[in-house]
Each structure stands twice: as structure tokens, then as C-alpha cells.
Amino acid sequence: MKVGGKDYRTVWMSGSSVNFIEQNKLPFSFEIYEARTHADTCMAIKTMIVRGAGAIGASAGYGMAQAFLESDENMKYVDEAKRCLEATRPTAQNLFYAANRVYNSAAGSKKPARTALEEAQRIADEDAENCMRIGENGNMLIEDGFRIETHCNAGWLAFVDFGSALSPVYVAHRSGKNVFVYADETRPRSQGARLTAWELRNEGVPHAIIPDNAGAHCMSRGMVDMMIVGADRIAANGDTANKIGTYERAICAARFGVPFYVAAPTSTFDLDCETGDAIPIEERSEDEVLYQTGPDEEGVMRKVLVCSPGSGALNPAFDVTPAELITGIITEKGIIKPSEEAVRSLFS
Numbered sequence: 001m002k003v004g005g006k007d008y009r010t011v012w013m014s015g016s017s018v019n020f021i022e023q024n025k026l027p028f029s030f031e032i033y034e035a036r037t038h039a040d041t042c043m044a045i046k047t048m049i050v051r052g053a054g055a056i057g058a059s060a061g062y063g064m065a066q067a068f069l070e071s072d073e074n075m076k077y078v079d080e081a082k083r084c085l086e087a088t089r090p091t092a093q094n095l096f097y098a099a100n101r102v103y104n105s106a107a108g109s110k111k112p113a114r115t116a117l118e119e120a121q122r123i124a125d126e127d128a129e130n131c132m133r134i135g136e137n138g139n140m141l142i143e144d145g146f147r148i149e150t151h152c153n154a155g156w157l158a159f160v161d162f163g164s165a166l167s168p169v170y171v172a173h174r175s176g177k178n179v180f181v182y183a184d185e186t187r188p189r190s191q192g193a194r195l196t197a198w199e200l201r202n203e204g205v206p207h208a209i210i211p212d213n214a215g216a217h218c219m220s221r222g223m224v225d226m227m228i229v230g231a232d233r234i235a236a237n238g239d240t241a242n243k244i245g246t247y248e249r250a251i252c253a254a255r256f257g258v259p260f261y262v263a264a265p266t267s268t269f270d271l272d273c274e275t276g277d278a279i280p281i282e283e284r285s286e287d288e289v290l291y292q293t294g295p296d297e298e299g300v301m302r303k304v305l306v307c308s309p310g311s312g313a314l315n316p317a318f319d320v321t322p323a324e325l326i327t328g329i330i331t332e333k334g335i336i337k338p339s340e341e342a343v344r345s346l347f348s
């Protein structure tokens with residue numbers, strides 16, 4: 001996607017460095033963070049410089065490639081690096097998918113570092129291509145004039161390019177359809193208000209940020225034609241882990257008869273999780289709930305307390321939407337019903 005007229009991917013490798021669009025700084029400033037070692041890459045994933053399913057996956061793949069480059073073929077070093085990467089974001093299936101793919105392809109190879117680099121690049125390229133196909137498949141569901149609600153950020157910043165939930169929106173918009181997006185604010189990290197809104201503005205897609213608790217009202221007034229969300233991990237039966245608050249939105253959508261779609265590449269499915277109960281849910285720091293960060297009137301970034309001093313907070317980062325509340329899952333291979341049979345057929 002373009003930023004200021006220049007093509008960018010969310011994450012890319014140059015030499016032995018991994019480069020990221022620094023997502024903690026958006027939408028207030030556009031900066032690139034350079035991770036020179038796999039340890040820097042681990043830190044970038046953990047501190048959410050890079051975030052979102054596919055972007056985390058590609059970063060983990062590149063991080064494994066960095067580890068192979070640094071290792072001098074010492075597999076103990078590589079194994080330790082893999083553990084470090086896998087400990088960063090427990091819910092993100094793409095992270096495990098990419099780390100394992102790079103590790104397995106390079107570990108037995110004659111030129112492990114080169115093989116690792118090639119495999120990591122392949123994963124990143126596939127992510128971008130698959131997201132483009134998700135856009136084309138999802139666009140078939142979008143009618144001219146549709147008002148689409150989304151939760152969190154599942155646009156191009158959450159992948160290598162194009163995105164999952166927003167990819168159909170971009171294809172529809174570019175093909176001349178009138179589309180309008182309601183971007184849920186997505187407390188506590190405000191991915192919707194900060195990242196989704198920034199992306200939509202960048203692409204010229206008409207939109208409005210809505211508070212997370214305005215969704216039922218909007219649906220009850222017939223203001224939403226469909227909902228599309230991303231996914232961090234999808235179980236074999238179609239249960240879907242996504243950003244906290246997604247489950248509530250799915251319940252509302254069912255109440256008001258609004259079609260509720262999940263958009264995700266097949267790399268986000270985890271067939272080892274039979275149901276959503278087996279998906280680990282990341283708990284994040286209570287500070288994310290208690291404090292907010294943004295520029296003051298002079299443009300200086302400030303972290304301010306926004307809750308009653310002395311109160312604690314609970315901060316589960318994801319929830320699991322049961323398959324029965326999902327209308328369909330938009331993948332690069334087509335749109336499927338969220339059933340075990342349909343999910344397994346994607347991989348047969």
C-alpha cells in the first residue's frame with residue numbers, strides 16, 4: 001500500500017535487518033524501526049511495534065532467518081531464538097506457523113542461513129498474495145452502498161500488505177463501489193481508532209470511528225449492512241480468536257441479523273485446536289487499560305492516567321467467537337462455512 005505516494009510493506013528484510021513500520025507511533029508519526037538482530041525482532045513483536053496476525057507471522061519468519069544468519073550453524077542458538085520468538089505473542093497462530101516453517105526448512109538444509117532467508121521471504125510474499133485474494137473473494141459479498149463495521153485492525157498494517165478484513169473493502173472501494181466503514185475504537189490499545197482509521201484515511205475510504213459500546217445502537221438503527229473482522233487463530237471447528245470485544249460484536253450481529261464474516265488466510269487456522277477452548281488467550285499489562293498515550297496540545301507524546309488512581313485492571317487481549325455466530329470465513333481459497341468439515345476441506 002502507498003504512504004505519501006511511496007509503496008510500503010508493513011515488514012520487510014534488508015541485509016540482515018528486519019524493518020517495521022513503527023505501529024506504536026502511528027497515527028501521529030510515520031517511522032521505520034530497524035531490528036538488527038533476532039533479539040530486536042523479538043522485542044519489536046512483544047512491544048507491538050509490529051502487530052496483527054500476518055505481520056507478526058512474517059516478522060517471526062524473518063526473525064528465525066536472522067537467528068540462522070547469526071548462529072554460525074549452532075543449532076542450540078537457533079533453538080533458543082525460536083523459543084524467544086514463540087514466547088512473544090501466545091495467541092497469534094501465524095507466529096508459530098512461520099517460525100516452524102522457516103525452522104523446518106532450514107534445519108536440515110546444506111545452506112541453512114540462505115534457506116531460512118528464502119523461506120521467510122516466501123512466507124511474506126504469500127501473505128501479501130493471499131490477502132489480495134481475500135480481498136477479491138470478500139468483495140463479492142459487498143454491494144454498492146454497503147456500510148461495513150470492523151473491529152480492531154485487520155488492514156494492511158496487520159499483514160504484510162492489503163490486510164484481511166479491510167482487503168475486501170479496499171477492493172470494493174477501488175472498483176468504484178460506495179462503501180462506508182464503521183471502525184470500532186477497540187479499547188484498550190485503540191487499534192481501530194488509530195490504525196484502521198489511519199489506513200482508511202490514507203486510502204480515501206469514507207469512515208467513522210465509533211466507541212466500542214456504540215455498536216448495538218448502530219446495528220439496531222439499521223446502520224450496518226455487514227461486519228467483517230480479522231482473526232488471530234481459528235480452531236478446526238471454526239471458533240475464532242480475535243481482538244477482545246469481537247465476541248460481543250458477533251452476539252449483537254446475530255441479534256440484529258447482520259451478516260458477520262471473519263477474513264483470514266489459511267495460515268491462521270490451527271487444526272491442532274479442535275475448538276476455541278484450546279486457544280491460549282494472551283493477558284496483557286493492566287497499564288494498557290489504566291493509561292492512554294497521545295500527543296498533547298504542543299504535539300509532545302504523553303502517557304496519562306485515565307482511570308481512578310489506585311484501581312487495578314484486567315486485560316485479556318483476545319476472545320473467542322463461537323463458530324455458530326459466524327456467517328462465513330473469507331480465505332484466499334474461497335468463502336467457507338465455519339464448520340469442521342469445511343475447515344478441514346481447505347487443507348485436503
Ligand code: MRU
Pocket residue numbers: 050051052053054151152153154155158159164189191229230231232242243317
Ligand atoms: O494485539 P494486536 O494489536 O496484535 O491485535 C491483532 C489484531 O490486529 C487483531 O486481533 C485483528 O483483528 C486480527 S489480526 C489481523
